[in-house]
Every structure is written in C-alpha cells, then in structure tokens.
Amino acid sequence: QVQLEQSGAEVKKPGASVKVSCKTSGYSLTGHYMHWVRQAPGQGLEWMGWINPNSGVTDYAQKFQGRVTMTRDTSISTAYMELNRLRSDDTAVYYCARRVSGNSWYFDYWGQGTLVTVSS
Amino acid sequence: QSALTQPASVSGSPGQSITISCTGTSSDIGGYNYVSWYQQHPGKAPKLMIYDVTNRPSGVSSRFSGSKSGNTASLTISGLQAEDEADYYCTSYASSGTPVVFGGGTKLTVL
Numbered sequence: 586q587v588q589l590e591q592s593g594a595e596v597k598k599p600g601a602s603v604k605v606s607c608k609t610s611g612y613s614l615t616g617h618y619m620h621w622v623r624q625a626p627g628q629g630l631e632w633m634g635w636i637n638p639n640s641g642v643t644d645y646a647q648k649f650q651g652r653v654t655m656t657r658d659t660s661i662s663t664a665y666m667e668l669n670r671l672r673s674d675d676t677a678v679y680y681c682a683r684r685v686s687g688n689s690w691y692f693d694y695w696g697q698g699t700l701v702t703v704s705s
Numbered sequence: 706q707s708a709l710t711q712p713a714s715v716s717g718s719p720g721q722s723i724t725i726s727c728t729g730t731s732s733d734i735g736g737y738n739y740v741s742w743y744q745q746h747p748g749k750a751p752k753l754m755i756y757d758v759t760n761r762p763s764g765v766s767s768r769f770s771g772s773k774s775g776n777t778a779s780l781t782i783s784g785l786q787a788e789d790e791a792d793y794y795c796t797s798y799a800s801s802g803t804p805v806v807f808g809g810g811t812k813l814t815v816l
Binding site for chain 1: 737739741751753757762794797802803805806807808809
C-alpha cells in the first residue's frame with residue numbers, strides 16, 4: 586500500500602534551516618509529482634511547491650522563492666523540503682502530498698506531517 | 706487571506722444534511738473541473754473526500770457529494786454523523802499565480 590513517512594518534529598532557532606524528509610513506499614517515487622503543503626497552528630493549508638521526482642524540476646510558491654529547496658533521492662524513494670532563514674511565523678506542520686498522475690490536480694496520499702517549531 | 710472563500714463554520718444535527726460552499730474565480734474553480742475536498746480531523750493529515758468536482762475515492766462514504774456552478778463549488782454531507790465533525794478544505798487548480806489554491810477551511814460541528 587502507498588505510504589508517505591515523514592521525519593520527526595524539529596525545533597529550530599530563527600535564521601536556521603530545516604530539512605524535512607518524506608520517504609515513500611508502495612509505488613514508484615518517479616511516477617508522481619510530490620507537493621509540499623504547510624499548516625500554521627490553528628490555520629488553514631498553504632501550498633508551498635512541487636517537485637517532479639523524475640526530472641528534479643521544481644516550482645515554488647512566490648512567497649517561498651529563494652528560501653525553499655525541494656529535492657529527491659530516487660535511490661531511497663525519498664523527497665525532501667528544505668526551508669532556510671527560518672522565522673517564527675514558519676512554525677507549522679509541514680506535509681508532503683502525492684499528486685495523482687495524469688491531468689488531474691488532487692492529492693491522493695499525504696504524509697503524517699512534521700511539526701517545525703521556530704523559537705529563540 | 707485564502708484564494709478560495711469558505712464559510713468559517715457550519716453545523717448540523719445528526720441525520721441532517723449540510724452544504725459547504727467554496728467560491729473562487731474563473732481562473733480556478735470556474736475554469737477547470739479540478740476541485741477537490743479534504744477532511745481533516747484534529748492532529749491528523751488531510752484526507753481526500755472528493756476529486757474532480759464530483760468524484761469520490763474508493764472507501765469514502767456515498768453520503769459525501771460534490772458539485773459546481775460557475776465559480777462556486779459545494780460539498781454536501783447527507784445523513785450527518787458524529788464522526789463527520791472535522792475541518793473541510795476545498796482546493797482547485799489555478800491558472801494564475803500558484804497552480805494550487807486552497808480555501809480557508811470550514812469547521813463542521815455536529816450538534
């Protein structure tokens with residue numbers, strides 16, 4: 586069965602970086618775009634960007650341009666999201682979400698989420 | 706401010722039906738049949754409930770249905786049950802700005 590297993594919670598200081606991993610199983614990582622979505626405490630969902638794991642091509646929300654990098658390691662079926670120059674308002678749960686293959690745009694599987702806390 | 710507009714909260718009694726609206730523009734909801742809905746219980750990841758406006762994934766109850774008219778999509782839950790109490794988010798493909806836009810979420814309370 587398809588599973589997306591994310592890395593554990595992180596506590597970071599302002600200005601630091603965080604790298605969240607999303608290990609996939611039950612399907613080929615290269616067969617589906619991987620998106621990253623975050624959710625601040627008590628807030629809604631916010632789209633951050635995607636990576637095509639086959640080619641490595643990425644597309645980021647303008648809000649995160651210059652601060653976010655999405656990568657993948659196909660040999661271990663894992664996608665990564667790194668966010669730099671962390672601020673307190675980056676405190677959120679970060680999710681990886683698999684986009685269905687083909688022309689449609691929805692996320693059929695999600696990771697369990699990774700809480701990133703930014704605090705001095 | 707979210708790109709798609711949802712009511713902050715809705716409520717209903719067990720057995721009743723409720724509808725959650727999601728309003729966008731011609732660049733997202735109105736222009737494409739790529740609206741999806743997600744259910745999120747506290748502390749859990751979102752779960753896909755409806756995709757491509759009207760389709761239900763395998764395993765999702767037939768009490769959940771989706772529709773669209775113009776720039777507004779809707780999620781209807783019939784025969785409300787206690788376990789339906791959750792937050793619900795709509796999303797759509799968008800041709801301007803970010804390719805994925807979310808609604809702000811609607812908290813469903815089952816009275």
